[in-house]
Structures are given as C-alpha cells and as structure tokens.
Amino acid sequence: MSGSLTISIDAMGGDSGPEVVIAGAALGLERNPEVRLLLFGDEARLRPIIEGYPRVAAASRLVHCDVAVAMDAKPSQALRHGRRVSGMWQTIEAVKEGRANVALSAGNTGALMAMAHFVLKTMPGIARPAIAALWPTLRGESIVLDVGATVGADARQLVEFAVMGEAMARVVFGLSKPSVGLINVGVEEVKGLGEVKEAGRRLRASRLPIDYLGFVEGDDLGKGTVDVFVTEGFTGNIALKTAEGTARQIGSYLKQALKRSLMSRIGYLFARGAFRALTEKMDPRSSNGGVFLGLNGIVIKSHGSADAMGFASSMDLAVDMGRSDLVARIARDLAAYHREVEADGADKSVSEGNKG
Amino acid sequence: MSGSLTISIDAMGGDSGPEVVIAGAALGLERNPEVRLLLFGDEARLRPIIEGYPRVAAASRLVHCDVAVAMDAKPSQALRHGRRVSGMWQTIEAVKEGRANVALSAGNTGALMAMAHFVLKTMPGIARPAIAALWPTLRGESIVLDVGATVGADARQLVEFAVMGEAMARVVFGLSKPSVGLINVGVEEVKGLGEVKEAGRRLRASRLPIDYLGFVEGDDLGKGTVDVFVTEGFTGNIALKTAEGTARQIGSYLKQALKRSLMSRIGYLFARGAFRALTEKMDPRSSNGGVFLGLNGIVIKSHGSADAMGFASSMDLAVDMGRSDLVARIARDLAAYHREVEADGADKSVSEGNKG
Numbered sequence: 001m002s003g004s005l006t007i008s009i010d011a012m013g014g015d016s017g018p019e020v021v022i023a024g025a026a027l028g029l030e031r032n033p034e035v036r037l038l039l040f041g042d043e044a045r046l047r048p049i050i051e052g053y054p055r056v057a058a059a060s061r062l063v064h065c066d067v068a069v070a071m072d073a074k075p076s077q078a079l080r081h082g083r084r085v086s087g088m089w090q091t092i093e094a095v096k097e098g099r100a101n102v103a104l105s106a107g108n109t110g111a112l113m114a115m116a117h118f119v120l121k122t123m124p125g126i127a128r129p130a131i132a133a134l135w136p137t138l139r140g141e142s143i144v145l146d147v148g149a150t151v152g153a154d155a156r157q158l159v160e161f162a163v164m165g166e167a168m169a170r171v172v173f174g175l176s177k178p179s180v181g182l183i184n185v186g187v188e189e190v191k192g193l194g195e196v197k198e199a200g201r202r203l204r205a206s207r208l209p210i211d212y213l214g215f216v217e218g219d220d221l222g223k224g225t226v227d228v229f230v231t232e233g234f235t236g237n238i239a240l241k242t243a244e245g246t247a248r249q250i251g252s253y254l255k256q257a258l259k260r261s262l263m264s265r266i267g268y269l270f271a272r273g274a275f276r277a278l279t280e281k282m283d284p285r286s287s288n289g290g291v292f293l294g295l296n297g298i299v300i301k302s303h304g305s306a307d308a309m310g311f312a313s314s315m316d317l318a319v320d321m322g323r324s325d326l327v328a329r330i331a332r333d334l335a336a337y338h339r340e341v342e343a344d345g346a347d348k349s350v351s352e353g354n355k356g
Numbered sequence: 357m358s359g360s361l362t363i364s365i366d367a368m369g370g371d372s373g374p375e376v377v378i379a380g381a382a383l384g385l386e387r388n389p390e391v392r393l394l395l396f397g398d399e400a401r402l403r404p405i406i407e408g409y410p411r412v413a414a415a416s417r418l419v420h421c422d423v424a425v426a427m428d429a430k431p432s433q434a435l436r437h438g439r440r441v442s443g444m445w446q447t448i449e450a451v452k453e454g455r456a457n458v459a460l461s462a463g464n465t466g467a468l469m470a471m472a473h474f475v476l477k478t479m480p481g482i483a484r485p486a487i488a489a490l491w492p493t494l495r496g497e498s499i500v501l502d503v504g505a506t507v508g509a510d511a512r513q514l515v516e517f518a519v520m521g522e523a524m525a526r527v528v529f530g531l532s533k534p535s536v537g538l539i540n541v542g543v544e545e546v547k548g549l550g551e552v553k554e555a556g557r558r559l560r561a562s563r564l565p566i567d568y569l570g571f572v573e574g575d576d577l578g579k580g581t582v583d584v585f586v587t588e589g590f591t592g593n594i595a596l597k598t599a600e601g602t603a604r605q606i607g608s609y610l611k612q613a614l615k616r617s618l619m620s621r622i623g624y625l626f627a628r629g630a631f632r633a634l635t636e637k638m639d640p641r642s643s644n645g646g647v648f649l650g651l652n653g654i655v656i657k658s659h660g661s662a663d664a665m666g667f668a669s670s671m672d673l674a675v676d677m678g679r680s681d682l683v684a685r686i687a688r689d690l691a692a693y694h695r696e697v698e699a700d701g702a703d704k705s706v707s708e709g710n711k712g
Contacts, residue, residue: 264627
C-alpha cells in the first residue's frame with residue numbers, strides 16, 4: 001500500500017461544515033501529495049468549494065449523498081435514517097469494501113461510532129471498540145484509551161485496550177517497545193477497582209511482548225510517564241475533558257493577568273514569541289483526532305470544532321494509520337492474548353463476576 | 357461555639373515534619389486569633405519549635421504521643437500499631453470526645469481515613485465517607501467529591517455525596533442554595549454509567565431542597581458550572597490528579613517559553629506582576645485541604661507536601677468547618693433523604709443490583 005493511499009472523507013461533517021473540511025483536506029494534501037481522497041456529501045454544496053482548491057479537485061473523487069447526519073442526532077436515529085444513504089455511512093463502507101484505507105469524519109461522534117461498529121464489526125473476540133486519543137505531554141505525546149467509546153470495561157477489555165494501544169503506539173510513534181500503564185488511584189498493587197487490579201495482574205503474568213510498567217495516576221498523563229495509558233471509557237472521557245478544561249482555564253487566567261496593567265502589556269509585546277510557542281504547545285489542533293480501535297478497519301474522528309489546520313492534522317494521522325498494517329497487527333496480538341486467556345481459563349470467574 | 361473554637365492538630369504529620377506544621381499553625385493563628393489548638397506529637401521534638409512561635413505557645417496545649425504514623429505506612433498497619441498511642445489517633449479522638457471541634461492532619465491520607473472511620477464511625481445510614489476537595493474554577497471555587505476516599509459508589513451513595521457536598525457549600529461558600537451537578541460523559545440523560553443515571557433520576561425526583569442542575573462533564577470543573585460536583589472516588593481522584601498534572605505541565609511550558617530568547621526574558625521582567633498573579637491563581641496552597649465527610653465529626657486533610665502557607669489555609673478551612681453545625685446539618689438532610697428512600701422503596705433493587 002506504500003504507493004497509493006486512499007482516505008474516505010465525510011465531507012459534510014463538523015461544526016463548521018464542508019468549507020473547513022475541504023480547506024483542511026487541501027492543507028493535508030500539501031503535506032501528503034501522494035494521497036487520494038474519496039469525498040462523500042452533497043454534490044451541489046461541495047462542487048463549488050472544491051473548485052477553489054485545485055489540489056483537492058485533482059486528487060479526489062466526489063460521491064453524492066442525499067443525507068447528512070446532523071451533529072446533534074442521536075446515534076440510534078442516525079443509524080435508522082442514515083443507513084446506506086448518508087455520507088457518513090458511505091465513508092465507512094468505503095473502508096469495508098477496500099476502496100479506502102482509512103475513514104475520516106469530523107461529524108457526530110456517537111453516530112460515527114454506532115455506524116462504524118455496525119458496518120465494520122468488531123474484530124474476532126473483541127466485545128467493544130475503544131477510542132484512542134493522542135495526548136500532549138511534557139515528553140512529547142502519549143496515547144490514551146478508551147476516552148469514551150463505551151462506559152464500563154472489565155479486566156479482559158482493559159487488557160485488549162492495552163494490546164490495541166500498544167500496536168497503535170508502534171505505528172504512530174515508530175517505537176519498537178512502547179511502554180504501557182494502567183490508570184489507577186495509586187501505584188500500590190493493593191489499591192483501586194477490582195477490574196483494574198485484575199487487568200494489572202494479567203498484564204504482568206502475560207507472555208505477550210508488552211512493556212507493562214504497572215499502575216499510573218492522573219498526574220502521570222501530563223508527565224507522559226508511559227507511551228500508552230489504559231483506562232475505562234467513563235474515566236478516560238472525564239480525564240480528557242478535565243485536562244482540556246484546565247488548559248482553557250489557565251489560558252484564560254494568563255490572558256486576564258497580561259491585560260492587567262500597562263507594564264504587563266509591554267511585557268507581552270516583548271514576550272510575544274514565547275506566548276506564540278506556548279499557544280502552539282497547548283493547541284489541541286496539533287494533535288487532533290480520535291482513533292476507533294477494535295473494528296475491522298480504521299476510522300478517525302476529527303474534532304467537530306476543528307478548523308482547517310486541525311482537520312489537516314487528523315489527515316496526517318489518517319495517513320500514518322492507513323500506511324500501517326495496524327488492523328492485521330492488532331488481530332495477531334489479540335489472537336495471541338485470547339489463546340492465552342483460554343489456555344489459562346483465567347477469564348471465566350472475572351467475566352462472570354462482572355455480570356453482577 | 358462562636359466564642360471558643362478548638363482545633364486538634366496531628367503535629368508530626370506531613371512530608372516536611374513538625375517545623376512546617378507549627379509555622380503554618382502560627383500563620384493560621386494570626387488570621388484566627390481566637391482559636392485554641394490541641395497539638396499531638398513528640399514533646400521533645402515539638403517543645404523547642406513551639407518556643408520559636410510565642411503565638412502558638414500561648415494558644416496551644418501540647419499532648420505527648422510516643423508514636424507517629426509514617427507517611428508511607430499502610431492504613432491497616434497504621435490502625436494496628438497506631439491505635440490509641442499515635443498522635444494521629446489522638447488528634448481524631450479529641451473530636452470524638454468533644455475536646456476539639458475539628459481535627460487537622462497533613463499525614464498519610466489512607467491511615468488518616470482508616471483511623472477517622474474507625475474512631476468517629478459513619479453517620480447513621482451512611483455506608484462510606486467521602487473526601488471533598490475545594491477546586492479553583494474560573495468562577496471562584498467549587499466543591500468536588502468524592503476525590504478518593506473509596507472506589508466504586510452506587511446511586512444511593514452518589515446522592516449521599518450530593519447531600520453532604522451541598523451542606524458543605526452552604527457553610528464554606530455562604531450560599532443559601534448551592535447548585536449541584538453529577539459528573540458524567542455527556543449531558544444527555546441517556547448516557548453514562550447505570551448508577552450515575554439512577555442517581556440523576558433520584559436527585560430530580562427528590563423532594564430534598566437541593567438545586568440539582570443535571571449532568572456535567574469534565575470540562576465543567578474548570579468553568580465552575582456548578583458549586584458542587586458529585587462523582588465516584590475512582591473517577592474523582594483521577595480527575596483531580598489530571599487537573600493538577602495539566603496545570604504543572606502548562607506551567608513548565610510557560611517557563612521554557614519565557615527563557616527562550618532575550619526578548620522573552622525582557623518581556624518577563626515587564627510582566628512580572630502578571631505572572632505573580634497567575635502563579636497565585638494556580639497555587640494549590642491557596643485552597644489546600646480535603647474534608648472527610650459522612651463521619652460523626654469533621655477531619656481535614658492538609659496536603660502532605662504543603663508548606664506553612666498551605667497548612668495555614670487548611671487551618672482557615674478548619675475554622676470555617678468547625679464554626680458551623682455541619683455534621684448536624686448533614687445528619688438532618690441525610691435522615692430526610694433516607695426516609696424518602698424508604699418510603700419509595702426505590703433503593704432496594706439498585707443496591708441489590710450492585711452487590712453483583
């Protein structure tokens with residue numbers, strides 16, 4: 001696949017509509033000129049926009065779709081009304097049918113996950129998919145999953161998240177042995193939720209070649225203590241949004257503080273370059289994109305409020321993911337893990353215990 | 357109690373030892389000159405330190421204790437070896453016996469909770485205590501609980517946390533009708549964990565005079581969308597540490613950025629005042645102290661790494677809490693809630709479902 005890579009794009013998705021998606025695609029094509037695009041959406045709306053970007057016009061094929069999934073549609077509604085006919089559905093179906101290597105949408109997350117789950121199906125032995133996010137840290141970037149695909153995960157699923165996240169870290173960061181940690185409320189083995197402790201025991205005992213470093217805590221996320229942070233979707237989503245909220249809060253304090261006096265305004269003029277660098281570091285656009293893992297195909301969710309630059313960086317991620325044999329690699333690792341679980345019979349009691 | 361207020365202090369607790377505790381107590385007494393202190397710890401160690409602070413010497417009574425609980429002791433060990441004889445134990449017992457209005461310790465959190473639980477016992481009908489934290493927000497401060505007393509909470513416990521947090525907000529913020537939100541992964545009623553949805557239904561249906569605003573998300577913490585954020589201890593602890601980690605991460609980016617060039621260093625000189633204001637806003641010392649709620653007495657945990665200023669602000673909190681009839685008020689509100697639950701028979705199925 002190193003020659004031609006095709007990305008299918010839900011061109012009507014996102015809070016700001018197709019103008020931003022197409023402008024982002026143009027930026028993405030500048031950086032990845034060999035990529036081909038399959039654009040799904042309303043032809044009458046899209047055609048004039050695409051004409052403004054010769055690069056997009058040259059590299060893409062436009063497929064008209066009557067239906068666009070609303071940003072506030074309920075996933076169940078979207079599945080019912082958008083089945084087959086919506087641009088979002090067809091974007092995903094292109095991956096299933098091998099016409100595209102990876103699907104990309106800035107649309108409604110719940111609807112995208114519901115459709116991706118329905119169309120691509122989970123990989124053999126995987127109960128539920130996960131959403132993996134790239135998290136900026138003091139050491140660079142880490143992968144955090146699950147950040148909200150589903151809530152509640154048992155020990156077996158947490159280990160599956162570890163396997164999938166580790167495979168993604170090899171691809172995205174180019175690491176041969178990414179480190180993995182389980183998020184817990186303390187680093188001692190005696191603390192935490194039953195399923196987290198059990199997942200820790202299994203990762204320690206496993207013969208899988210995973211560099212498992214043990215439990216990590218919430219403040220390890222910013223430090224980047226490990227390359228892959230594993231947690232259940234409820235906690236992961238709340239941690240992600242808490243961090244985003246804290247970053248905005250501090251940004252707002254900083255703005256207020258710098259406006260306070262003439263002296264601080266003068267200081268700002270001198271330190272402008274420094275603030276620009278800081279803003280870039282804190283800019284969620286530079287690591288934009290949640291990756292759906294555990295399905296028979298890769299779907300990438302760009303932030304709904306992303307601008308063209310943000311959409312372009314999720315396209316970079318799509319290129320990295322599309323070029324790799326990530327799904328095959330995850331399938332191989334997971335099969336090994338599931339064979340191990342069956343051989344040990346270790347899973348029985350715990351999954352029964354979780355049915356409560 | 358407005359005349360005399362007595363705080364019992366575990367004088368040997370904290371990472372930096374009694375020097376910081378006594379210096380912090382001196383600062384706290386400057387701001388609250390009417391307060392009396394009961395200090396528990398090693399007399400030979402404490403006496404010379406106290407002599408350096410005439411204000412502390414005048415306002416306190418020192419009680420010698422042979423045993424100090426180590427910062428890294430396991431809670432079970434601390435309970436076994438520190439029973440009755442340790443300073444931490446006696447600090448809590450002073451509240452139980454009515455010799456102090458509130459207990460304050462910068463010691464080992466797990467040991468303090470285990471002892472407080474054992475000595476003071478939970479209030480009637482409360483299964484488990486919670487730790488409430490003061491969270492700095494763009495609107496001022498909010499209360500978040502539970503930030504890690506126990507992991508896993510069912511719907512009934514989440515409602516109890518709401519009742520306790522609301523009562524604390526009245527006392528600490530002086531509000532007549534503090535708003536309450538449940539942390540979830542989305543604001544829609546259909547999303548989230550079963551126990552969170554059930555707690556939301558109960559808070560909506562309840563005749564308790566609680567201003568329940570519905571579900572909130574992780575990024576609402578920084579915004580201060582509600583006065584009281586309710587969540588289960590595992591998620592609450594991870595959210596708290598994620599926010600602390602993110603704040604440190606951004607502080608570190610800012611420092612790097614400002615050192616980058618001569619221009620930015622000059623800018624820093626001009627904007628120094630602004631940065632000082634920012635640092636104060638971000639300073640965890642200004643809202644230092646976790647409050648143990650749900651026990652028959654108030655225990656406040658100061659940050660182990662707090663300096664004298666941090667310890668003094670946890671003393672301010674102890675004064676606010678000690679002056680109020682918080683325990684009585686919580687007992688009254690909880691009794692009303694439990695009567696409601698029994699009348700409706702609503703709790704039966706859920707608490708059974710959670711035994712799993």
